[in-house]
Amino acid sequence: MAKTDTDSTSGATPGSEPGSEPGAESGTRPESGTRPESGTRPESGTRPESGTHPESGTHPETGSGSGAEAGTESESGTATATSRHTGNDHGFGVAGSKLSTAPSDESGQAVPGSFGGVRRPGLAGRLSWLGRETVGWVRWFWRQLTSMRVALMLLFLLSLAAIPGSLVPQTNVDAVKAEAFKKTHQAVTPLYEKLQMFDVYSSVWFSAIYILLFISLIGCIVPRSWQFVGQLRGRPPVAPRRLDRLPAYTTWRTEADPGQALSAAHALLKRKRFRVDPAPEGGDAVAAEKGYLRETGNLAFHIALIVMLIAFAVGQLWKSEGGKLIVEGDGFSNTLTQYDDFKSGSLFDDDDLDPFGFSLDGFDADYERTGPEKATPRTFRAHVTYWKGADGKPKKSSIEVNEPLEADGSKVYLIGHGYAPVVTIKDGQGDVVYDKDAVAFLPQDGKNLTSSGVVKVPDYRDKNGEKDQLGLQGFFMPTYVPGSGQMASQFPALDNPALFLTAFHGSLGIDGGTPQNVYKLDTSRMKQFKDGQGGKFKQMLTPGKTMTLPNGAGTVKFEGVRTWASFQVTHQPGNGFALGGAATAVAGLAGSLFIQRRRVWVRAVRAEDGRTVIEMAGLGRSESAKLPEELGDLAFALQSHAPPAAEGESAEDSAEEPAEESAEGAAKEPAAVPAQGHAGDPADEPADTDHPVDPSEGARA
Structure with a gap:
């Protein structure tokens, strides 16, 4: 129309x-x-x-x-x-x-840049859009957190966050140094305390980085682990149609049957520990692959990382750590009340403490006496007797630096040592109120062990029989040199021990039940004894000497010196798993770096002249200069089962012609390895029959 x-x-x-x-x-x-x-x-x-x-x-x-x-x-x-x-x-x-694209009240309004898509009118539409928006942001955040880029960033941040823990003294490592740092740097101490610089590894910001890194690695590793499992279960791929295009290739002709050649190739590759996929029925090629341990190494490395992270987390949550100072001759039982200081993880329970104990039998300390390293310790060894369980048999052992005592999952480390003067005190009535007790004095210098300490006597009576309390404050020097002009020890060994004491009487401040530091004396409610001239009473004592207090207040005798040692008892579950994970990670990483994964294909087909053309090719999953060499070795081994044919005419023609003509025609045959890897026509190219073909020459990289 x-x-x-x-x-x-x-x-x-x-x-x-x-x-x-x-x-x-x-x-x-x-x-x-x-x-x-x-x-x-x-x-x-x-x-x-x-x-x-x-x-x-x-x-x-x-x-x-x-x-x-x-x-x-x-x-x-x-x-x-x-x-x-x-x-x-x-x-x-x-x-x-x-x-x-205009907004419509019926179809809803599209919100640009949102994950929720179109926001339909009404409360239900808004709630639905808000749900989609929330889910979209959560998915975006998870993809970012579990990416390798963010994992590396968090690992870098964690290494940066650990720097303050190495520069600033940590309270949980050395409380004395931390307090000294606070007194020396009073201007920055308030800021450091707000930033938790004295407790870096337990701070909120360090824990946040650690937890985010933990989640990131878990989210990154788990999918990769499944990917590696799939690769391990995979079979070698089928042979490409053009093997001559692969980086390593060789070929030759043989009189062997194609099936016989493929069977020999299958057995050879199996013997060389290749994973072989035999030629299917009617197929003309065998596929093989080697180096699966590379993927096993990848899988082991990633799983080991997860094991290490879990082990570290378990160790931090259920750990316990405490310190104890033990004077020679005293003992320790692993109960909470026996510790001088104790800290534990958030999931720790008192019943988790291992039942064991030990006593300090003696302490050996040797020092360098001459040269630039004078007073440097050479040997620190604590001799102990320990037992496991309530009915355990006592055993002798020794604890040295970095050689802890292991008992029921706990480790006892030697931390330090010092001296404890032994004194006997009599009150004004002549009664012994402090009977040859050793008092640990704490070192004030880390080299020559000049130490300070106090002695507190709460049950004391003066010469009138009135109840009073006595306190002694002093310094101990293991090697005192008179006339040196220094109130300090000159050597850490007990060469010339001396004890300098001053005495106080009054209230020690312990009757109210308020906890006190046993190494400090509160003199705010006490009076110092005066000598005959009205000065402060003080005296130096050597072992065996006695100090008489003014006004018949009593006597103090310096009996001798014992040694003490400080120990740290730690229980951190998961250390074995962490060590095993670290070893597995190193082994897996080495396998993934040094093991080369490669594939080899062998094809055997019948040519028009009746002979069998064998092609071998290799392909590496990573760069490897050894692949052509390995392919040449495989080809050489396969030739024992499928030897190269004599370079001449076809087998049918050679049976009819004289041997001389066959040899003459052989000079006109092509080489066994074509230039481009093709099985060419025998009449196309000249050949050299005087030199047999080495298959490794045909393998090119």
């Missing part, structure tokens, strides 16, 4: 019948019955009201598509102009509504 092409200036409308007068109104139906006002088309050239355009392509009478041919829109674009000017999509129908 011919389409009416109406000029836009003629006044005819697209819906008019053919042959109608130009002046007729286009909106009038020829038959009876007029179109409603909303559907009437205005006269040509006038702009219709919005929504008055009739449906496109519908005939006024029948409603069929014939009107689309006779009543097609003219080039004037009246309907198009109507849609464009009125801003609606009725001119495009359903397609126009889909192309529109």
Whole structure:
């Protein structure tokens, strides 16, 4: 049917019948019955009201598509102009509504840059959008956290965060040094305390980095582990169609049957510990792969990392650590009340303490006496008797630096040693109130062991029988040199021990039950004894000497010196797993770095001349200069089962011709290894029959 092409200036409308007068109104139906006002088309050239355009392509009478041919829109674009000017999509129908990007109350509003997509009106729509948005952000955060880039960043941050722990004294390592640092650097101490610089490894920010790194590694390692498992279970891929395009390749001709050659190749590769996928029935190639231990190393390395992380976490949560100072002759039982200081993990329970104990029998200490390293310790050895359990049999042992005593999962480390003067004190009534007890004095210098300490006597009576309390404060020097002008020891060994004491009486401040430091004397409520001239009473004692207190207050006798040693008892479960994980990680990493994964294919096909063409090719999963050499060795070994054929004519022709002609024709045969690896026609290229083919020459890298 011919389409009416109406000029836009003629006044005819697209819906008019053919042959109608130009002046007729286009909106009038020829038959009876007029179109409603909303559907009437205005006269040509006038702009219709919005929504008055009739449906496109519908005939006024029948409603069929014939009107689309006779009543097609003219080039004037009246309907198009109507849609464009009125801003609606009725001119495009359903397609126009889909192309529109304007927000609609019915379909919802798209939020740019969000994970929730279109946000539909109403409370349910908003809640649904909020849920999708939350899930989208969580997924994005998880993808970022478990990426290798973020894991490396967190590992770098963890190494940076550990630097303050090495520069600033840590309270849990050496409380004395930490206190000394605070007194020396009073300006920065408040800031350091707020930043938890004295407890770096248990701080909130260090723990946050550690936990994020833990989660990142777990999320990164677990998917990779499954990937490695899949690679381990995989079979060698089938042989490519063009083996000569591989980086290592060799070929030769043989009189052996193709099936026999493939069977020999299968057995050879098996013997060389390749994973072999035999040729399928009717197939012409054998596929083999070697170096799966590389993937095993990868898998072992990643699993070992997870084991190490879990072991470290278990060790921190259930660990216990305590210190104890033991004077020679005294003992220790592994109960909470026996510790001088104790700390544990958040999940530790008192019942987790291992049942054991030990006593200090003696202590050996040797020092360098001459040279630039004078007073440097050479030997620190504590002799102990230990037992396990309540009914355990006592055993002798020794503890040295870095050689701890192991008992039921706990380790006892030797931390330090010092001296404990032994004194006997009598009160004003002549009664012994302190009977040859050893008092540990703490070293004030780390080299010559000049030490300070106190003696507290709560049950004491003066010369009148009145109850009082006595306190002694003093310094001990293992090697005192008179006339040196220094109140300090000159050597850490007991060469000339001396004890300097001053005495106080009054209230020790212990009756109220307030805990006190046993190594310090609170003199705020005490008075110092005075000598005959009214000065402060003090005296130097050597072993065996006695000091008489003023006004008949009693006597103090220096009986001798014992040694003491400080020990650290640690219990950290998971150390064995951490050590095993570290060893496995190192072994797996070495395997993944040094083991080369490579593939080898052997193809044997019957050529047109009746001989068998054998092709061997290799491909390394990583760069390896040994692959061509290995392929040459395999080819040489395979030739014992499929030897290269004599370079001559085909086997059928050589059976009919004399041997001389066969030898002459052999000079015209091609070489066993074509230049491009193709099994060429024997008549195409010259050959050298005087030199047998070495298959390794055909393997190229």
